[in-house]
Amino acid sequence: MSLRRAIALLSVTVLLAAATFALLGTSVDKGAGPIAAVSSDRNTLIEHGEYLAVAGNCASCHTAPDGEYMAGGLAFDTPFGVIYSTNITPDDDSGIGLWNDWDLLNSMRHGVSANGDHLYPVFPYTSFTQVSNEDVAALYAYLKSIPAVSSDNRNNDIKFPFNMRSLMAFWKLMFFEPGAYEVNENLSTEWNRGAYLVEALAHCSACHTPRNLLGAEQHNEKMAGGEYSDRVAPGVTRPWSAPNLTASTRGLGPWxxxxxxxxxxxxxxxxxxSFGPMNEVIMHSTRHLSDTDIQAMAVYLKALPAIDPPEPSQPDSVVLGRGRTIYNLHCGTCHLPTGEGDPEMAPRLNKGSLVVQADNPASMINVILYSPKAPKPALSPKWREPMDEFQYILDDEEVSAVATFIRHSWDNNAGAVTPEHVARQRAE
Known part of the structure; x- marks a missing residue:
């Protein structure tokens, strides 16, 4: 289905969406809020809420570059337009100062704001719906404890008809199933903790699962790799590919x-x-988690069944030969002629590199064009020299040739990269 046909379909369903709006947009019963059921003292509750906010990486999305903490304003480029994150500080006018704990629960569990508006799933309530009432109560206590910032929320720039929030009622009817995480009694406590962190709080599937034309995750390819837009340079956004996290040999299988x-x-x-958008996930979130939680996440991720991408076609031998020449000239010194890398100079490019093996080469092309922007501050140990940018050194055909060579050499077996792939990633 083309995007044009999808728009036409949604336009036809406006009346149906409006009819279901009242049912799906209603708030939960606002009796005694979830905090009432939590016995922890307030300081303990706030401390736990701060840990949960870190696990959910809230700051990365709700804090704009050079902006105030949690005051919103970060732009998200989507196929439907630009959506800005909102102010979630306890400011009465522009933030969530007038929200009660049920309002936060309703937004996370049902994707409905305190005023009854449906939220766009850029706010990943499709994952946050699984967060427990107790953890929502702790998050609420923490958010109420941070400094209030008066910062008006920016208006979204979304194409018609997607700017009609009432359509989200129909979208939810088709693609969203609310409900807290349910423990799998057949699996270990550690596996369940990992599942809760990965699926609910860390919302990994939001980036690592492909989406359909209406922006919903394709659950039959869960964690098999996705695509999203993010910065490649100041003021420039381009697609990034999130790699396959299943047990595929082109995913986490070798790890x-x-x-x-x-x-x-x-x-x-x-x-x-780590490089690019994943830096924020690690620097702002996972590196601050307890060792037991990190281990639980690893246990869960390693248990995901393999979803293998389509078998790639073999590239032209001329392209491979040209790519080998470019690799030996620009890459082989640090990554070695074998692609095995060097502990001090550069990571390996041979089998096991999720970026090299990804079905979608977008992130690999970004690395070649703009260099892999390392975490800041740099974590130890670090490479002796940062990788150069090649956007001004290699043209589209040369980048596609060297990327194709790397993806089809040694133990790698990924698809060919075309000049059109590179042109899509290149900043004009």
Missing amino acids: SEADLEAYLKTARNEFLE
């Missing part, structure tokens, strides 16, 4: 639990160093 734990805690392991 051990220890490899995953090292990556989430230190931003690097023998296969990969």
Whole structure:
């Protein structure tokens, strides 16, 4: 289905969406809020809420560059337009100062704001719906404790008809099932804790699962890799590909639990160093989590069944030959002719690099064009020299050739990269 046909379909369903709006947009019963059921003293509750906010990486989305903490204003480029994160400080006028704990629960569990408006799933309530009442109460206590910031929320710039929030009622009817996380009694406590962190709080599937034309996650390919827009340079956004996190040989299959734990805690392991959007996830969230929670996340992720991408076609031998020449000239010194990398110079590019093996080459192209922006402040150990940018050195055909060579050399077996792929990623 084309985007045009999807828009036409949604236009036809406006009346149906309006009819269901009253049913799906209603708030939960506002009797005694969830905080009433929590026995912890307030300081303990706030401390727990702060930990949960870190696990959910709230600050990365609700704090704009050079903006006040949690005051919103961060832009999200979507296929439907630009959506800005909102102020979630306890300011009465522009934030959530007048919200009660039920309002926060209703937004996270049902995707409905305190005023009854449906929220767009850029706020990942499709994952947050699984957060327990007790944890929502702790989050509420923490958010109420941070400094209030008077900062008006920016108006979204969304294309018609997607700017009609009432349509979200119909979207929810088709794609959203609210409900708190239910423990799987057949699996370990550690697995369940990992599932709760990965699926609910950390909302990993929001980036690592492909979406359909209406922006809903495709659950038959859950965690098999997705695409989203983010910065590649100041003021420039381009697509990024989130890699496959299932047990596929082109996903987390070659990684051990220890490899995953090292990556989430230190931003690097023998296969990969964090770069780009993942820096914020690690720097603002996972590296601050307890060792037991990191281990639980690794246990859960390693248990995901493999979802393999389509078998790639073999690239032209001329392209591979040209790519080999470019690789030997620009890449081989640090990454070695074998692609195995060097502990001091550069990570390995051979089997096990999720970025190299991804079905979608967007992130790999971004690395070549703009260099892999390392975490700041840099975590130890770090590479001796940062990788150069090649956007002004290599043209589209050269970038596509060297990327294709890397993705089809040694133990790698990923798809060919075309000049059109590179042109899509290049900043004009």
